[in-house]
Amino acid sequence: MSRIVVIGAGQAGASLVARLRKSGHAGPITLIGAEPVLPYQRPPLSKKYLLGQMPAEALLLRPAAFYAANDITVKLGTPVHEIDPVARRIRLGDAVLAYDQLALTTGSTARRLPSALGGDLAGVHSVRSLADVDAMAHDFARAQRVLVVGGGYVGLEAAAVAAARGQAVTLLEMAPRILQRVACVETSDYFRALHGANGVDIREGVGLAGLTGDDRVRGAELTDGTRLAVDMVIVGIGIDPDTRLAQTAGLMIDNGIATDAFGATSQPGIWAAGDCASFPHQGGRIRLESVQNAVDQAECVADNMLGAARAYAPQPWFWSDQYDLKLQIAGLGAGHRHIVVRGADQGPRSHWYFGDQGLLAVDAMNDPRSFMLARRLLQSGLPVDPQLVADPAADLRNLLAQTA
């Protein structure tokens, strides 16, 4: 019976092993994780969990009983250091484990501030793992002045939590605007205004020259010469795919562990999914950092490990919670040529991204209807007329009537 080993007990790893059993794989399944906790959801780490409104147990994707009931061996607190792809063995500590098929779901690591900028000072924190957030709880409870470095979704969510707790928050974004890498100008403008209204001091086009302090961080010097007194720093400057293990095993790396459309890596019998994997997309390669991708790609890989030969066709969606605002994103807006805005400054609102090929993506702010509609339109591939979208009186549900 085929022995399947999955390295990386996060969102993708948990989805992959569950799918294998659900699909009838009868052989041994082993899920190995470096963290000492069962697979858990990361999104609340910068939202409700950080705010203290969610217990740690509620983060778990599945209880321990699920893995026991499905005869899935879970080894936690066990980083894998070596794969021998020829002998089909992995080494964990002093032990060796043989596999017939192996999946890598090793996720990503948070970029750290360099030591030269004060990144090693006490009071400087990342938000990637449960341990990271637990380690910042003491500082977070006492800090009055919080500096957030990085204006992506994680940085903005952490800023929203700190502001909601009554802390004075400054957020630095080196690029000319927050969310520049992932969103249109209109969405950046919207979130800048939202944070401004909640008292967050957003500084764009300004970098960190260095943090100051002896035993712990006390201040920050910005590239424009400004000096700030700070009690703690939250760093949200992006992630890097965790390719260390794959690299030492000689797998092809290209902005992540390179896979084909089926999730197979350059080594026979080894697959990859989730944040760590890059895959073919529209003539190039893409790597997605989202729950949707981790789950859907892992399930696709599980199917293919069992012989399905199903190409992964992502239907990307994402969300972010800041204050009482829920942002939901359908599609990928990269390469858009123009934006159509629906809705007013207050209340439900959506930003529609159009490119040469038509509708690419929609950002929906407290507007779940537009989000659901956008997902269906993107899935259907139906043409969407930007002029119709721009008409506030138009009922966009009629666009879907073409499929009826």
Ligand SMILES: Cc1cc2nc3c(=O)[nH]c(=O)nc-3n(C[C@H](O)[C@H](O)[C@H](O)COP(=O)(O)OP(=O)(O)OC[C@H]3O[C@@H](n4cnc5c(N)ncnc54)[C@H](O)[C@@H]3O)c2cc1C
């Ligand atoms: C603070 C935060 C907020 C987020 N918010 C959202 C959101 O609102 N919406 C959304 O869609 N996405 C969000 N994401 C992104 C989403 O959580 C990730 O895309 C998703 O967790 C990726 O799943 P994964 O399984 O690929 O990686 P992970 O969940 O990171 O799991 C990878 C696991 O592999 C382990 N590992 C790595 N190397 C080894 C090794 N050699 N041996 C053993 N184990 C190893 C790691 O320790 C880790 O536990 C957020 C992420 C963070 C950090």
